[in-house]
Amino acid sequence: MNYTIIFNFAGNLLKFLSLVMVVPLLVAVYYGESLLPFGITIAITGILGIILSRVYRVEGEWKVKEGLAIVVFAWITAAIFGSIPFMLEGVSVINSIFETMSGFTSTGATVLVDIEAYSKSLLFWRSMTQWIGGMGIIVLFIAILPKLGVAGRQLFRAEAPGPMEDKLKPRIRSTAKTLWSVYFVISSLEVVALLLAGLSLYDAVTHTFSTMGCGGFSPYGEGIAAFNSPLVESIITLFMFAAGANFALYYRTIFSDRSSLIKDEEFRTYSLILISLTLVLSVVLWQDAYQNIFESFRYAIFQVVSISTATGFATVDFNMWSDSAKFVLLAAMFVGGTAGSAAGGVKVVRSLLFVKLSFRELFRLLHPKSVRPIKFNGKAVPENVIMSVVSFLGLYILLSFFTASVLALQGVDIVSSLTASFATIGNIGPGFNIVGPYANFDVIPFLGKVMLIGNMLFGRLELLTVFVLFLPEFWEE
Amino acid sequence: MNYTIIFNFAGNLLKFLSLVMVVPLLVAVYYGESLLPFGITIAITGILGIILSRVYRVEGEWKVKEGLAIVVFAWITAAIFGSIPFMLEGVSVINSIFETMSGFTSTGATVLVDIEAYSKSLLFWRSMTQWIGGMGIIVLFIAILPKLGVAGRQLFRAEAPGPMEDKLKPRIRSTAKTLWSVYFVISSLEVVALLLAGLSLYDAVTHTFSTMGCGGFSPYGEGIAAFNSPLVESIITLFMFAAGANFALYYRTIFSDRSSLIKDEEFRTYSLILISLTLVLSVVLWQDAYQNIFESFRYAIFQVVSISTATGFATVDFNMWSDSAKFVLLAAMFVGGTAGSAAGGVKVVRSLLFVKLSFRELFRLLHPKSVRPIKFNGKAVPENVIMSVVSFLGLYILLSFFTASVLALQGVDIVSSLTASFATIGNIGPGFNIVGPYANFDVIPFLGKVMLIGNMLFGRLELLTVFVLFLPEFWEE
Ligand SMILES: [K+]
Numbered sequence: 013m014n015y016t017i018i019f020n021f022a023g024n025l026l027k028f029l030s031l032v033m034v035v036p037l038l039v040a041v042y043y044g045e046s047l048l049p050f051g052i053t054i055a056i057t058g059i060l061g062i063i064l065s066r067v068y069r070v071e072g073e074w075k076v077k078e079g080l081a082i083v084v085f086a087w088i089t090a091a092i093f094g095s096i097p098f099m100l101e102g103v104s105v106i107n108s109i110f111e112t113m114s115g116f117t118s119t120g121a122t123v124l125v126d127i128e129a130y131s132k133s134l135l136f137w138r139s140m141t142q143w144i145g146g147m148g149i150i151v152l153f154i155a156i157l158p159k160l161g162v163a164g165r166q167l168f169r170a171e172a173p174g175p176m177e178d179k180l181k182p183r184i185r186s187t188a189k190t191l192w193s194v195y196f197v198i199s200s201l202e203v204v205a206l207l208l209a210g211l212s213l214y215d216a217v218t219h220t221f222s223t224m225g226c227g228g229f230s231p232y233g234e235g236i237a238a239f240n241s242p243l244v245e246s247i248i249t250l251f252m253f254a255a256g257a258n259f260a261l262y263y264r265t266i267f268s269d270r271s272s273l274i275k276d277e278e279f280r281t282y283s284l285i286l287i288s289l290t291l292v293l294s295v296v297l298w299q300d301a302y303q304n305i306f307e308s309f310r311y312a313i314f315q316v317v318s319i320s321t322a323t324g325f326a327t328v329d330f331n332m333w334s335d336s337a338k339f340v341l342l343a344a345m346f347v348g349g350t351a352g353s354a355a356g357g358v359k360v361v362r363s364l365l366f367v368k369l370s371f372r373e374l375f376r377l378l379h380p381k382s383v384r385p386i387k388f389n390g391k392a393v394p395e396n397v398i399m400s401v402v403s404f405l406g407l408y409i410l411l412s413f414f415t416a417s418v419l420a421l422q423g424v425d426i427v428s429s430l431t432a433s434f435a436t437i438g439n440i441g442p443g444f445n446i447v448g449p450y451a452n453f454d455v456i457p458f459l460g461k462v463m464l465i466g467n468m469l470f471g472r473l474e475l476l477t478v479f480v481l482f483l484p485e486f487w488e489e
Numbered sequence: 490m491n492y493t494i495i496f497n498f499a500g501n502l503l504k505f506l507s508l509v510m511v512v513p514l515l516v517a518v519y520y521g522e523s524l525l526p527f528g529i530t531i532a533i534t535g536i537l538g539i540i541l542s543r544v545y546r547v548e549g550e551w552k553v554k555e556g557l558a559i560v561v562f563a564w565i566t567a568a569i570f571g572s573i574p575f576m577l578e579g580v581s582v583i584n585s586i587f588e589t590m591s592g593f594t595s596t597g598a599t600v601l602v603d604i605e606a607y608s609k610s611l612l613f614w615r616s617m618t619q620w621i622g623g624m625g626i627i628v629l630f631i632a633i634l635p636k637l638g639v640a641g642r643q644l645f646r647a648e649a650p651g652p653m654e655d656k657l658k659p660r661i662r663s664t665a666k667t668l669w670s671v672y673f674v675i676s677s678l679e680v681v682a683l684l685l686a687g688l689s690l691y692d693a694v695t696h697t698f699s700t701m702g703c704g705g706f707s708p709y710g711e712g713i714a715a716f717n718s719p720l721v722e723s724i725i726t727l728f729m730f731a732a733g734a735n736f737a738l739y740y741r742t743i744f745s746d747r748s749s750l751i752k753d754e755e756f757r758t759y760s761l762i763l764i765s766l767t768l769v770l771s772v773v774l775w776q777d778a779y780q781n782i783f784e785s786f787r788y789a790i791f792q793v794v795s796i797s798t799a800t801g802f803a804t805v806d807f808n809m810w811s812d813s814a815k816f817v818l819l820a821a822m823f824v825g826g827t828a829g830s831a832a833g834g835v836k837v838v839r840s841l842l843f844v845k846l847s848f849r850e851l852f853r854l855l856h857p858k859s860v861r862p863i864k865f866n867g868k869a870v871p872e873n874v875i876m877s878v879v880s881f882l883g884l885y886i887l888l889s890f891f892t893a894s895v896l897a898l899q900g901v902d903i904v905s906s907l908t909a910s911f912a913t914i915g916n917i918g919p920g921f922n923i924v925g926p927y928a929n930f931d932v933i934p935f936l937g938k939v940m941l942i943g944n945m946l947f948g949r950l951e952l953l954t955v956f957v958l959f960l961p962e963f964w965e966e
Pocket residue numbers: 118119120226227228322323324356439440441
């Protein structure tokens with residue numbers, strides 16, 4: 013294991029982080045808040061970054077192992093150093109790291125009890141971490157740093173969401189730049205839309221950060237319900253839906269083939285699932301909760317899109333809904349966005365391939381000698397991709413149940429344990445009961461919080477990248 | 490589709506059923522109960538059986554399709570005709586079929602509210618269905634009927650639990666006979682042990698039926714708690730454990746290689762899981778529920794073995810335990826017995842192969858070019874077996890969530906919906922909340938009952954066999 017490379021990369025990352033934190037510092041200047049939290053953090057991060065990148069100088073190549081270690085180590089570094097401003101505003105160490113990991117992984121689970129009590133600059137940073145993490149720290153890095161070159165492709169793969177590589181451009185740096193550009197443009201559109209809907213610039217920007225990163229943080233304890241505006245809800249619903257789809261596909265739709273989006277099997281399935289769940293939930297809510305179908309539809313579409321795309325915003329305390337309605341949201345938790353999106357969950361393409369695999373076996377029962385490849389977007393999917401999808405789902409289920417059991421054994425009730433586990437590994441945010449949308453992860457015992465911080469990282473880096481670091485073989489020379 | 494063969498087989502099955510029901514008729518004679526319920530059923534079943542097998546005469550061969558249809562149709566026929574005595578004692582049609590399907594599939598979920606109100610002969614039959622169904626209706630049939638010959642192998646495969654064929658003997662009929670002999674001998678041992686522990690012959694036989702079939706029915710509303718005897722609990726625990734292991738393995742251990750059992754990877758894993766869960770549950774119960782570790786251990790070991798082997802007996806209302814303790818049982822629900830046993834669940838071997846598959850992917854991440862087969866009992870498992878295991882688990886999860894959602898949408902709470910679904914598809918019996926061990930499936934709405942009857946059949950015939958009948962292609966000529 014070449015540690016020099018890892019520390020060198022961490023050094024560069026810290027320099028980058030200290031630069032990025034100039035933005036919340038400016039917010040603090042604008043609102044006349046104390047400059048100390050971000051000033052101190054920028055200084056610490058920047059100086060340490062310069063030292064590390066000077067001491068550990070490398071130009072050499074790296075192997076698979078180093079690439080994986082770099083990605084995981086980078087994310088942990090970002091979560092720790094990004095959490096310093098929280099600590100400086102009096103949040104405990106574990107809670108600060110929880111909140112920052114929840115931000116960068118765009119999970120949106122919160123441990124801050126009285127959100128409005130914190131400074132506007134801190135809450136701005138909190139939302140901003142979701143935007144950065146949503147598209148990917150490493151991807152942003154690759155787009156900006158020219159040095160990485162060819163080696164960047166492997167890092168890109170380790171962080172990119174989804175089972176199959178999306179070769180948008182021959183050079184990985186161009187791909188990274190393109191993705192970030194599309195992300196930036198759509199985000200700008202949302203800011204404008206929210207401004208036109210009457211939000212302040214601060215509210216428009218922070219909520220755009222959380223929407224586009226599929227994050228779910230809001231500077232208000234009430235979340236999106238604070239605006240009580242069907243127009244704002246509609247805009248956010250639309251952009252959550254957009255953020256849950258493949259950004260590479262948007263690029264292709266605009267610049268090469270207009271029908272790319274509509275022809276894409278994953279996008280079609282994603283849309284179909286969201287529409288179906290919305291319709292079912294509307295009817296259930298009409299029966300169980302609200303006066304008329306319009307009100308039911310308003311809450312249903314927002315919550316289905318929010319949970320399915322793993323954003324986690326709430327316009328209502330859905331924890332108070334009937335169990336029938338909650339079951340629909342439970343189903344939504346397992347959808348996730350599409351591969352190549354900022355959304356969490358297992359991703360639609362994986363579920364789709366798993367279902368196709370299951371049904372193929374039925375045909376094999378009738379035609380034992382048939383060899384029938386599984387198709388996706390009209391092309392045969394290699395069997396080793398299928399195997400890795402299945403392994404992913406296996407590890408996903410194992411980790412979910414393992415974390416849930418740790419919570420349950422610490423006295424957390426079953427529904428809270430299971431949904432807290434799913435909501436963190438899927439980077440969704442809220443669960444049910446004590447971790448509901450208007451409840452708080454602060455009630456989780458210490459060990460549970462540590463597990464959930466791990467879950468968020470595992471979920472964001474799509475398990476294998478992090479799991480592999482636990483193999484003894486990984487650390488052998 | 491050759492319907493003649495299917496009806497001919499059904500006819501033979503009915504003749505066989507009417508013969509079997511002479512046993513509960515004799516019980517009715519002994520206890521001086523009305524002979525009408527079984528008398529009428531024997532007459533109906535026998536006459537219809539003779540007519541069907543005379544009208545639809547076949548000697549011909551059948552293809553894959555016919556074989557699958559025969560098995561599914563045979564189980565449905567058995568559940569319908571076996572339920573007539575319940576109807577004749579005043580149970581509603583849906584409840585009678587539910588109870589009988591629950592019996593033959595050795596699920597043990599009950600809809601009878603006041604169990605002791607029914608005749609001793611009926612409750613004897615209720616337990617007996619679990620014993621017959623536990624080892625398999627078709628297997629018994631193959632063992633007895635000489636006519637089936639070669640074609641029997643396919644039927645045997647369709648009903649046998651587990652992903653891999655266990656070639657005990659070259660001729661399938663000998664295998665079937667051997668399995669039933671081992672089953673019969675171990676069952677006799679349990680009857681003797683229970684008699685020595687002070688139970689009446691009636692209690693010893695009925696509880697042996699339910700234990701060995703991993704069924705869980707008891708003629709007493711209190712279940713095993715009715716005896717309040719640590720000795721009886723120990724005996725039943727031991728035989729539940731035995732019934733959850735591979736019967737072919739017992740035969741091999743006795744007649745060929747003494748170390749077969751102990752060397753078997755699945756048996757070792759099965760034992761290890763049960764021991765671990767028992768230890769964890771003992772500690773949890775000691776903390777949360779009982780005065781001392783001995784009492785905790787007594788309840789823990791019984792309940793872990795009962796739920797893990799999908800038997801479903803209870804010595805205590807575990808629904809009243811803490812959520813921590815219930816989570817341990819939730820984990821136990823996903824163990825199941827081993828392949829080739831009478832137990833339900835997904836079977837240990839499948840979980841084991843799935844975990845191995847998931848971890849193989851981690852190695853592939855480090856060594857992308859390696860080809861590394863998954864090993865089981867030291868031998869490489871063919872990739873198509875792995876694929877079929879994975880498909881099985883996929884369909885299992887899909888069906889569980891689908892049924893649970895139907896229950897939830899009908900107003901059943903989430904925990905009850907999920908556990909009722911798992912408990913029926915896994916042929917376990919009781920779940921939590923409204924379907925807890927001392928609660929009753931009678932509260933489930935009509936449509937829910939129909940779904941759960943389906944679940945039991947799907948689970949017992951290991952999904953694919955039943956699923957395939959829903960493919961339009963299956964019915965095409
Ligand atoms: K989220």
